[in-house]
Amino acid sequence: MEGRDPVSGVTMGVEEEFLLVDPVTGVTVPRAARVLALAGRRPPPAPGAGFHAELQSTQVEAVTGVCTGLRALRHQLRQGRLRLAAAAAAEGVRLVSTGTPVLACPDPPFTEGERFTRISRMYAGVVGGYQSCGCHVHVGVQDRETAVGVLNHLRPWLPTLLALSVNSPFDRGRDTGYAGWRMMEQSRFPGSGVPPWSDSAAGYDRQVERLVDGGVLVDPAMTFWLARLSPRLRTVEVRVADAAGTVDEAVLQAALTRALVRRALDDLAAGREAPRVCDQVCAAAVWSAARYGLEGPGVHPVREAQVHATALVDELLDRVRPALEEAGDLSEVQTVLAKIRRVGTGAARQRRAAGGAGPAGAIPMLVQQTAPGAWEPPERVRMGVR
Template identity: 55%
Template sequence: MGVEEEFLLVHPRTGHTSPCAEPVLARYHHHGTLPDGAQVHRELRLTQLEAASGVCTTAGELRDHLAAARRVLAAAAAAEDCALLATGTPIGPGTATTLAASTGRYAEIDAAYGAVVADYEACGCHVHVGVEDRDTAVAVVNHVGRWLPTLLALSANSPFDHGRDTGYHSWRTVLQSRFPGGGLTPHFRGYDEFRRTVGTLVECGTLVDPNQTFWLARPSGRFPTVEFRVADTALTVDHAVLQALLSRALVSRALEDLSRGHEAAPLSPQVAAAALWTASRHGLTDRLVDPVEETRRPAWSLVEALLAQVRTALEANGDLAEVQDLVAAVRADGTGSAHQRAVAGRGIPAAVRWLTARTVPAGHGTQLTG
């Protein structure tokens, strides 16, 4: 498994996003080393950075990769009078201070989507889980669709839109919905059908190239993995590890079901959209939609159903106790969105300091969320 984390760069005293990605990347290697296979690079906007772990097999290894990258990038950002924040959307007031990309694929994206992407500074946490081949990846994506809204609710960490409380727990999900396609992945019968559909969307002009889709789980175009793209960027390393372990367990459970000849049934597109919307709107604070049962249930009952679904896989991977502890911490302390709202009243400089402290782990071991 591996994780890609996107971060915002902001002015530490105003909270305004700051387009300092390039100088931060130019100096990050002066502030520490990354584990083997880990990488950092820029994102669509110069106010964003991404850190990608190497391929990891244990929770401890993944935690070390993520923590090291966060520390190195945060130190480099501080040297440029910027703060590195693990938040899905900007918390500071005012309009975005973005710079449009002028060359390469980013310029193509800017040209294709216009104002929809001009101020897009949303940050996510993407989890890759290895599978045998791409047909298997498509079959696994069919199986995990039911649980993507629950993973989103657990990850919710984007309540603000440039200083405005949106009333949502994941405003990033709303911003993503402005792009053509997206949402929960349609049901595909194999990789050939998946690629034909993507090719058609490219031909229709709604995707820049075959490597770009907006679905929240997909076969990776770069790696032999299933890529989960549903989560907001994680407030803490622990929140990112939780997403990774649950995603890996979902893949393991799907592979077990497939080995027994159990294929996933298609979800209703409208109910799937309702499930995703309720998760973005309410996080874990209200009832969510089960896209299979097509009814609303208390959020934590769906989390418990998810844990029951993957319990055997978590045990086999040696992750059960850790996941139980991490879920219990979220249940006791709240998601990232709940934390952000709790500190927003202290003022922007204090909120930035608080978010910076949660973004960068102080040491090894489990990172407290409160």
């Protein structure tokens, strides 16, 4: 996009999770603390942006500041990736954006910290080696009552956002047969999946409190729902997408998510209640999206019928087209969608890059598309071979 961003009145921000891998073997390595220390030596790319640790010491996170347009968001996403990639290279490792570890690896140590320790003790084997990475989109909604209504309207569309984002076909050296295996990993946690319907902010809080009181969540700030009210910010946080292979795909998730929120706000203002889609049908739709991505059937949560995944994408785009046009985002969204349909989702590209070499063959492609131009591979390095 050229020129200045149009001002939409609805803000957004993105959190991106990445893995660190050995440049020779492609196996994940526990260097997060050192990489984050290097990345943090310079001022952040924008106010509110920064870099953070995750549960596992093989993972790092880049966070954008608050953005009103896609141009600023794209710049911050690119700068965050370049900064982390440069810090990783200085530590002798590489940054990759993929939903799950591509190659077999030992369980890494957990990141130090009291809360991480509580999480590791509560979930035991479920989090042992859990190195899943996602792309989380925050969209500003000023009051919690409205935000709960927005969540209700988002529920049917979360599986389609997942299908567009799938980027985890491999897991620890095997082809899982899924396009988005990360979602299968996440489903092991209590209360995962599409958030339940809530009739009010108080009702939403009661549902969270029940899980905390039942001893399955560390605290009210921790839920595993694929969309939720942010525990820290005045935002709706959508966490359904796999780690985005490219900046373009992260921008696409942000643009579509914001447009869905804007459409939900319009529906709420007009008194249109969200469809009360069945929890089990939503779960089936999430599973189908994770299994096939865009290359097979999907489940229509409202019609409760099997349709092709691309038909769901077309329906989503029709639903949010006015919001995208108003924000000036439609052309960019259409361009990225057309590219995905032409070259495939992240999962399809990983499988194509792997070819006959097996999962290790996908690593160079992942490194290069995560932060293009951030580094040049050593001449004698062959990923996956010592």
